[in-house]
Amino acid sequence: MLEDKNQKRTSLAELGEFGLIDYLTKNITINHESTIKSIGDDAAVLNFENKKVVVSTDLLIEGVHFDLAYMPLKHLGYKAVVANLSDICAMNAKPTQITVSLAMSNRFPLEAIEELYEGIKLAAKVYNVDIIGGDTTSSQKGLIISITAIGEVDLDEVAYRNGAKPTNLLVVTGDIGAAYMGLQVLEREKQVFQVNPNNQPDLEQYSYLIERQLKPEARADIKELLAQLDVKPTSMIDISDGLSSEILHLCKQSKVGCNLYEEKIPADPQLISVCEEFNLDITTIALSGGEDYELLFTIKMEDFDKIKANPNFSVIGHMVEEKEGVHLITRADTKIPLKARGWNALEN
Amino acid sequence: MLEDKNQKRTSLAELGEFGLIDYLTKNITINHESTIKSIGDDAAVLNFENKKVVVSTDLLIEGVHFDLAYMPLKHLGYKAVVANLSDICAMNAKPTQITVSLAMSNRFPLEAIEELYEGIKLAAKVYNVDIIGGDTTSSQKGLIISITAIGEVDLDEVAYRNGAKPTNLLVVTGDIGAAYMGLQVLEREKQVFQVNPNNQPDLEQYSYLIERQLKPEARADIKELLAQLDVKPTSMIDISDGLSSEILHLCKQSKVGCNLYEEKIPADPQLISVCEEFNLDITTIALSGGEDYELLFTIKMEDFDKIKANPNFSVIGHMVEEKEGVHLITRADTKIPLKARGWNALEN
Structure with a gap:
């Protein structure tokens, strides 16, 4: 495999936390009417009218859940979102929003995080979910991704784990x-x-x-x-x-x-x-x-x-x-x- | 400082992921009518009737956000919840639920995680919020805590960051x-x-x-x-x-x-x-x-x-x-x- 020795590397410390968040989220669009307020405040505000709200969360750790030796960062971002949306689907609910928190060590340049975020944004687009918030920080070691997925459902449609009956x-x-x-x-x-x-x-x-x-x-x-x-x-x-x-x-x-x-x-x-x-x-x-x-x-x-x-x-x-x-x-x-x-x- | 040499140490691998979740969450009670389904399914189900839903999330990393040398684990758990609830309060909303995800290296015995969780549960009790889900996994290094806080608010009560006017x-x-x-x-x-x-x-x-x-x-x-x-x-x-x-x-x-x-x-x-x-x-x-x-x-x-x-x-x-x-x-x-x-x- 050939390596591009001229790859651009921008350090995360140069940008700072707020700069990084602004940079990563600048092209994020909001598609759901239920998203009243998205990224940029202390919290997001959502409106589900008569629907019920479904919430699931996952924590992914480098070396435990994924290996960057063969997992390209863009795919990782995509998969991290998919794994969470899958939990919402498993309630027979419709995914509508996600929050994305990332922690990474200094070995990751901005370009790497951008690639990861590209995958996250692609999944959000494909599944039509709004990215409504998150957190970005440094880690002592490796990459950590925490995603919370939110969905909506009518109460009579929810499928729990505990509803199976004999003969089903x-x-x-x-x-x-x-x-x-x-x-x-x-x-x-x-x-x-x-x-x-x-x-x-x-x-x-x-x-x-x-x-x-x-x-x-x-x-x-x-x-x-x-x-x-x-x-x-x-x-x-x-x-x-x-x-x-x-x-x-x-x-x-x-x-x-x-x-x-x-x-x-x-x-x-x-x-x-x-x-x-x-x-x-x-x-x-x-x-x-x-x-x-x-x-x-x-x-x-x-x-x-x-x-x-x-x-x-x-x-x-x-x-x-x-x-x-x-x-x-x-x-x-x-x-x-x-x-x-x-x-x-x-x-x- | 005297150290208790007979401290009980139960390894996390002994319990397994589901065992640990069962153990940590066994005494969790649900107080909010809006919590329809809590821990134990693919996702939690919430009912906010006519209220709007407020969501905020934080990722806390050992060595970056806290130092266990002087931060007792129970206090850390309490503070991690408080920091998130504070974001909900800052929307002029009322905190109602949290999800709690933890990742820890093998150096933490069950008793340490239990102490951390005691602080989390205490904060949930003091602030009357339901613990509705989360994730528990291992980390390569240190302790990682990711909390998502959820709250409710009437839309005309929400206080955003962007509403200040001259003379205010x-x-x-x-x-x-x-x-x-x-x-x-x-x-x-x-x-x-x-x-x-x-x-x-x-x-x-x-x-x-x-x-x-x-x-x-x-x-x-x-x-x-x-x-x-x-x-x-x-x-x-x-x-x-x-x-x-x-x-x-x-x-x-x-x-x-x-x-x-x-x-x-x-x-x-x-x-x-x-x-x-x-x-x-x-x-x-x-x-x-x-x-x-x-x-x-x-x-x-x-x-x-x-x-x-x-x-x-x-x-x-x-x-x-x-x-x-x-x-x-x-x-x-x-x-x-x-x-x-x-x-x-x-x-x-």
């Missing part, structure tokens, strides 16, 4: 496991690069997996799609930590059990072939991978006909009585207890 | 400068302690200053007080970065100038005597100190009679036309331009 069908959007395999591919390339920096990787055959890892999307389309199909989810969660961990959350909070069918778990063809290459079990990847940002939800059995033909949805199981437990029904038709093997930030 | 009076609550001097006292004691760890400091004569630094309070009482006095502030900001910096914000955003009278700046008697001891100019401390979390606001001249007898308020100046500039009128009756010398996190 378990449905997942899109496909699962690709983001985790994308990370494995990038980790391998990083090792190769460290041994031989002149190696030019050909990542064409991994393009979908890498995109799922570096530029995931939140399923902000699902709320409207379900409304059009006249389906009201009885419970909902987003898949950030892996399918098994999320199923266990739904079951625990809804006080139900679940039968998950291995053969029904949707996988992209690229994931299948790369799992073979890496000699990894695709079901394990789907169950424990994480970062797919798809939605997992339950619906009443009688709504099956409304969704069965829709390519966005896969019915992967059904809920049972709590005492029956949470199980994976394998392709060989054996029944094994589902365990959470999702990602745990505190064990890193 | 400039008013400050409480007294100014003590928090900064408290920090100077603590810094000095830290040096003494490093030279002689057996030295037992007598901090009695600095008690008010130290309390203002370690356990500041947000002026959540002012909104109601002003309403009782039938005074509507034309602009408002909280004093986190120092009086001069905040006055310049109000002037810039309101497009006005200001005459600030040195003799009117309210100082606690303890601050006066300690400034003498440290050979520091009290006006410089008040102008540049920061972290007082008092409110600075403007009112119409005709409202002067309503506030003049109230011990919570000091009229410290008046707004003028923008072209006249922003000046300090000294005790010697000389007029010098006011400059921002507030604290800048990016220069640290």
Whole structure:
């Protein structure tokens, strides 16, 4: 890889905190009527009229949640927003605003923060959310991103984690496991690069997996799609930590059990072939991978006909009585207890 | 200082992320009707009926914003909440909810995080705000706290930074400068302690200053007080970065100038005597100190009679036309331009 030795570097201390905020936020436009007052005061002021307000927050730490060795800053900014909007979508709500707080050490020049902010602004544009505030400061080490996402919803539309009932069908959007395999591919390339920096990787055959890892999307389309199909989810969660961990959350909070069918778990063809290459079990990847940002939800059995033909949805199981437990029904038709093997930030 | 060698240390990895969240949040109660759904789902759900929603967020980094050498964790938790609630108060709004995200390195045992959380919960109780969510993760270095505060307000009550007019009076609550001097006292004691760890400091004569630094309070009482006095502030900001910096914000955003009278700046008697001891100019401390979390606001001249007898308020100046500039009128009756010398996190 060739490095541009003439890259412009402006130090953050030159600008100062208020200068940096002014610089980063100068082109931010406000699109929502609900945003009465945005950046520039002690707080933002929002007006939701008769809607309910949905709030979620995330803290992302360099070296724990992301590795800048293969995560371009613009993608990181985009993904940080997407991960938060996904939580709003998982309430069956519509994302409307975000606040963005950044802390960075002096090794980051202004141009790097600008690139990060470009990704944040791009995501805000794509998902039509207003950036209404935040905080910018220095850190002792690395980059820290804290985003709070706000959304709106009618109270009768909210989908909590605790609404699933026995006989409800378990449905997942899109496909699962690709983001985790994308990370494995990038980790391998990083090792190769460290041994031989002149190696030019050909990542064409991994393009979908890498995109799922570096530029995931939140399923902000699902709320409207379900409304059009006249389906009201009885419970909902987003898949950030892996399918098994999320199923266990739904079951625990809804006080139900679940039968998950291995053969029904949707996988992209690229994931299948790369799992073979890496000699990894695709079901394990789907169950424990994480970062797919798809939605997992339950619906009443009688709504099956409304969704069965829709390519966005896969019915992967059904809920049972709590005492029956949470199980994976394998392709060989054996029944094994589902365990959470999702990602745990505190064990890193 | 004696150290308890038998302090209990539970590692965070033992508990895991969800275990830690469960543990920290197990006694959290919800008091606001506007909190429909709190911790435990993808997002919180809030109902503000006809009120407008006010949102502010802050990111606090160990070594940049606080020093655990003299900041007990419980006080830190309390102060982190207060700093955010102060921003909500500065919109003339009522704080109602907070989200709390924490990241900490492995050097922190569970007991330390619990102490921090005790301070957070105490502040939530004192200010009657619901803790509705957050995130808990590990950091590569030190402790990171990100808090988002939410409040409610009627639109005709909101006080922005940009509403001050020429002839408006400039008013400050409480007294100014003590928090900064408290920090100077603590810094000095830290040096003494490093030279002689057996030295037992007598901090009695600095008690008010130290309390203002370690356990500041947000002026959540002012909104109601002003309403009782039938005074509507034309602009408002909280004093986190120092009086001069905040006055310049109000002037810039309101497009006005200001005459600030040195003799009117309210100082606690303890601050006066300690400034003498440290050979520091009290006006410089008040102008540049920061972290007082008092409110600075403007009112119409005709409202002067309503506030003049109230011990919570000091009229410290008046707004003028923008072209006249922003000046300090000294005790010697000389007029010098006011400059921002507030604290800048990016220069640290």
